[in-house]
Amino acid sequence: MRTVLLLPCAAAFVTPRRRVPALRRGAPLDELEATESGGPLAWFLRRDNPLYVSVPSSAAGTLVAEDAGVYDFEAQKEGWVNFSLAVGAILTALAVLWIYPATGYSDDVLHWLEHDICGDNSHLVTLVFGIFFPIVHSGLASLRPLAEQIVGARFWRVVFASCSLPLAYSWIVYFIGHAHDGLEFWNGEPIPWVHGVAWSINFLSFFFLYPSVFNLKEVAAVEKPKIHLWETGIIRITRHPQMVGQVMWSAAHLAMVGTSFTLLTMLLLVGHHVFAVWNGDRRLKDEHGERFELIRERTSVVPFAAILDGRQQLPSDYWKELVRAPYALIAVGTLGAYLAHPYMQAGAALVENTGLVKGGILDPLFVGLG
Numbered sequence: 001m002r003t004v005l006l007l008p009c010a011a012a013f014v015t016p017r018r019r020v021p022a023l024r025r026g027a028p029l030d031e032l033e034a035t036e037s038g039g040p041l042a043w044f045l046r047r048d049n050p051l052y053v054s055v056p057s058s059a060a061g062t063l064v065a066e067d068a069g070v071y072d073f074e075a076q077k078e079g080w081v082n083f084s085l086a087v088g089a090i091l092t093a094l095a096v097l098w099i100y101p102a103t104g105y106s107d108d109v110l111h112w113l114e115h116d117i118c119g120d121n122s123h124l125v126t127l128v129f130g131i132f133f134p135i136v137h138s139g140l141a142s143l144r145p146l147a148e149q150i151v152g153a154r155f156w157r158v159v160f161a162s163c164s165l166p167l168a169y170s171w172i173v174y175f176i177g178h179a180h181d182g183l184e185f186w187n188g189e190p191i192p193w194v195h196g197v198a199w200s201i202n203f204l205s206f207f208f209l210y211p212s213v214f215n216l217k218e219v220a221a222v223e224k225p226k227i228h229l230w231e232t233g234i235i236r237i238t239r240h241p242q243m244v245g246q247v248m249w250s251a252a253h254l255a256m257v258g259t260s261f262t263l264l265t266m267l268l269l270v271g272h273h274v275f276a277v278w279n280g281d282r283r284l285k286d287e288h289g290e291r292f293e294l295i296r297e298r299t300s301v302v303p304f305a306a307i308l309d310g311r312q313q314l315p316s317d318y319w320k321e322l323v324r325a326p327y328a329l330i331a332v333g334t335l336g337a338y339l340a341h342p343y344m345q346a347g348a349a350l351v352e353n354t355g356l357v358k359g360g361i362l363d364p365l366f367v368g369l370g
Contacts, residue, residue: 050320050323050324051071051323051324051325051328052072052073052325053071053072053073053074054067054069054070054071054072054320054324054325055320055323056070056320057232057315057317057318057320057321058315058316058317059232059315063231063232064231064291064294064295065229065230065231065288065291065294065295066228066229066230066231066232067230067231067232067321068228068230068231068232068233068234068235068321069232069233069321069322069324069325069326069327070324071324071325071326073325079217079222079223082217082222083216083217083220083222086220086221086222087220090158090161090162090165090220093162094165094166094169096361097360097361097362098166098169098170099169101354101355101356101357102357102360103360103361104360104361105360105362106166106169106170106351107351107354107355107356107357108356108358108359108360109170110170110174111356113125113128122174122178122181122182122261123181123182123260123261123264125174125178126171126174126175126178126261126264126265126268127264127268129167129170129171129174129268130171130264130265130268130269130271130272131268132167133164133167133168133171133272134271134272134275136163136164136167137163137164137167137272138272138275138276138279140159140160140163140164141160141279141283142279142283144156144160144227144283145286145287147159153221153224153225153226154221154224154225155221156225157218157219157221157225158221161221173347173348173351174348175262175265176344176345176347176348177348177349177351177352178261179257179259179261179262179265180257180259180261180262181259181260181261182259182260182261182264183259183260184258184259184260185258185259185260185263186258187257187258188255188256188257188258189256189257194255194256195256197252197255198252198253198255198256199252199338201248201249201251201252201255202248202249202252202253202334202338203331203334203335203338204248205245205246205248205249205252206245206249206330206331206333206334207234207241207245207327207330207331208234208238208241208242208244208245208248209241209242209245209246209249210242210245210330227283227284227287227288229284229287229288229291229292229295231295231298231299232321233321233322233324233327234322235295235299236299236306236307236312236314236318236321237303237304237307238299238300238301238302238303238304239281239295239296239299239300239301240273240276240277240280240301242273242276243270243273243274243276243277243301244303246269246270246272246273247270247273250266250267250269250270251266253266254266277301281296297311298311298312299311299312300312
């Protein structure tokens with residue numbers, strides 16, 4: 001009886017399957033004959049999948065600037081080894097020269113700033129970060145046209161990242177460790193509906209925060225960085241999505257942690273991005289001239305304003321400008337960042353509790369200079 005019952009199960013493993021055809025070496029994926037119906041990658045590997053190859057909307061013929069987020073898996077599959085090596089080298093240098101207390105200098109700078117300059121006042125520390133970081137970040141961005149003529153676009157991107165990343169890391173870690181400092185106006189963390197609303201706003205904010213990071217190879221200087229003028233996708237809603245995204249992100253975090261320290265930090269972040277609206281328009285005008293003026297007429301800083309007053313019309317197939325691989329990557333990355341929050345908090349606590357380890361790996365270079 002037991003044998004009879006097992007026969008159907010065994011048949012599932014011995015059922016003859018269609019012979020897999022031999023693959024011609026170098027054949028494009030869209031020419032390969034499917035060997036099975038279904039499978040987790042079957043739909044993705046089809047060239048009619050908009051995540052595999054971006055599909056332009058019906059408004060593509062009227063564009064005066066770039067179609068944002070365009071991606072073709074086949075055309076852009078080269079260079080990722082160099083990208084991985086470049087990002088790995090940058091993050092390794094950041095870890096050794098800045099993050100790791102025994103060899104880096106983040107702990108030295110933060111100890112000096114917190115204890116010697118700000119008198120152990122965390123509000124003053126975040127205020128200094130909120131002033132100094134925009135000067136460095138936006139200042140280097142503004143110097144870009146001149147600097148690229150001297151050292152080249154790729155090298156200047158490395159300089160930019162080498163200055164901005166350490167400051168961003170230190171400010172983020174300090175914020176996580178001191179978010180509950182100061183006066184507490186409210187606390188939304190234990191309230192489920194507040195958490196749900198804040199999470200939703202925070203998730204949506206990243207689709208505004210990172211629309212320009214469509215070519216990761218340019219970010220890592222594997223390809224020559226450019227000052228892009230985008231026209232489609234999220235740009236139809238607001239010309240400065242990073243500012244809008246920062247307002248959303250800040251509001252979501254402030255709803256959860258209503259302290260004076262968090263309020264000050266969020267105001268500083270939003271203030272920087274409001275300044276970047278003016279500075280970004282200035283840089284785009286210098287780079288693209290009349291084409292930028294046309295885009296400015298069609299778009300707005302305030303979300304949906306250009307749509308409501310008739311200057312911008314969403315195409316009937318607008319979804320094609322959003323269902324693209326970079327947006328999917330943003331969604332996955334945002335979910336990953338949310339799940340990584342406990343590890344972020346643990347890392348910030350580790351940095352706070354490690355304390356000061358004086359000096360770093362470059363100290364021998366400065367022996368005798370003091």
